[in-house]
Amino acid sequence: MGDVDPAFIQPPEFRPKVQNNMEIDDEIPVIDLSTDPKQLVLEVGHACQKWGFFQVINHGAPSELKARIEKAAKEFFDQPIEEKQKVKRDEVHPMGYHDQEHTKNVRDWKEVFDFWLQDPTFLPASPEPDDKELRRLTNQWPEYPLGFRELCEDYAREVEKLAYKLLELISLSLGLSADRLQGYFKEQTTFLRFNYYPPCPYPELALGVGPHKDGGALTVLAQDDVGGLQIRRKSDGEWIPVKPIPDAYIINIGDATQVWSNDKYESPEHRVVVNTEKERFSIPFFFFPAHHAMLKPFDEIVNEQNPARYREFNWGKFVVARNRSDYKKQNVENIQIRHFRVVD
Numbered sequence: 001m002g003d004v005d006p007a008f009i010q011p012p013e014f015r016p017k018v019q020n021n022m023e024i025d026d027e028i029p030v031i032d033l034s035t036d037p038k039q040l041v042l043e044v045g046h047a048c049q050k051w052g053f054f055q056v057i058n059h060g061a062p063s064e065l066k067a068r069i070e071k072a073a074k075e076f077f078d079q080p081i082e083e084k085q086k087v088k089r090d091e092v093h094p095m096g097y098h099d100q101e102h103t104k105n106v107r108d109w110k111e112v113f114d115f116w117l118q119d120p121t122f123l124p125a126s127p128e129p130d131d132k133e134l135r136r137l138t139n140q141w142p143e144y145p146l147g148f149r150e151l152c153e154d155y156a157r158e159v160e161k162l163a164y165k166l167l168e169l170i171s172l173s174l175g176l177s178a179d180r181l182q183g184y185f186k187e188q189t190t191f192l193r194f195n196y197y198p199p200c201p202y203p204e205l206a207l208g209v210g211p212h213k214d215g216g217a218l219t220v221l222a223q224d225d226v227g228g229l230q231i232r233r234k235s236d237g238e239w240i241p242v243k244p245i246p247d248a249y250i251i252n253i254g255d256a257t258q259v260w261s262n263d264k265y266e267s268p269e270h271r272v273v274v275n276t277e278k279e280r281f282s283i284p285f286f287f288f289p290a291h292h293a294m295l296k297p298f299d300e301i302v303n304e305q306n307p308a309r310y311r312e313f314n315w316g317k318f319v320v321a322r323n324r325s326d327y328k329k330q331n332v333e334n335i336q337i338r339h340f341r342v343v344d
């Protein structure tokens with residue numbers, strides 16, 4: 001990734017102001033999960049409403065496992081491209097290695113390795129509403145580093161516990177019962193990703209990940225100490241960096257929660273800036289509902305004063321329609337939740 005490849009060049013309005021990249025800002029809430037439960041629900045609710053982002057500490061997931069998985073991720077990406085290509089993603093295997101990720105049709109300055117939490121995972125065969133066929137999707141695992149699969153699976157199960165804990169807190173913070181959202185995840189379509197951002201010779205033109213919103217209920221992200229993740233502040237549109245905190249996880253709301261909450265919690269826009277010196281790793285856990293889940297604002301939340309802003313849609317069809325553009329670069333915009341918005 002040495003020369004200036006036009007595929008990576010962001011349109012001028014998306015280019016980052018490099019001089020401000022690493023400025024630290026403490027505004028994004030840091031929530032201690034060992035706090036008194038009532039207080040915790042209030043803090044989570046406040047953070048979800050204001051930012052859609054927060055960091056958690058004292059979360060219960062073992063830090064030793066996170067350290068091991070970060071080391072293994074580095075070992076995997078340090079291999080020659082031919083080794084990584086042995087597990088490359090294709091139309092049959094949407095999980096695996098990939099270095100051609102695009103966000104809004106501009107190439108991201110990164111490589112990824114993806115795996116399903118549940119193996120196999122089931123998704124609709126096509127986005128067509130009448131097509132009832134399902135695809136059975138399985139993971140691909142590299143031969144090296146040794147024990148990679150077991151480590152990834154152990155890590156995923158630990159983060160899953162944390163994701164359920166957060167789901168409960170979010171549910172309570174919306175005035176719903178603690179287990180109100182759980183049923184949507186029995187046959188979840190969750191996947192985990194290793195993001196590897198190599199140093200970039202033109203960080204003022206390219207992005208590690210272009211501006212986007214995550215699709216699912218929530219994302220649980222581990223990042224290393226380099227920094228680069230930025231959130232667009234709702235009040236003024238400024239890009240605010242997320243400070244790396246050792247052993248914390250970064251949590252953000254996704255589109256599904258935006259719909260469930262009838263826009264009380266908005267799925268926040270975020271991006272990743274790169275730098276000329278340091279490589280960076282991050283590991284998001286995208287907590288996605290089951291393919292058969294039907295999503296709409298909760299009846300407990302909508303009323304005459306606050307009518308439903310979305311019509312019901314199927315999660316599986318939504319995800320498949322979104323992913324289709326990963327393979328065929330499309331000129332039309334990806335499907336978004338606002339396409340299900342009820343016009344006022």
Ligand SMILES: O=C(O)CCC(=O)C(=O)O
Nearest residue numbers: 195209223229272282284
């Ligand atoms: O690398 C990061 O910090 C965030 C990556 C991200 O937003 C994503 O993979 O969806």
Ligand SMILES: [Fe+2]
Nearest residue numbers: 212213214270
């Ligand atoms: Fe993201």
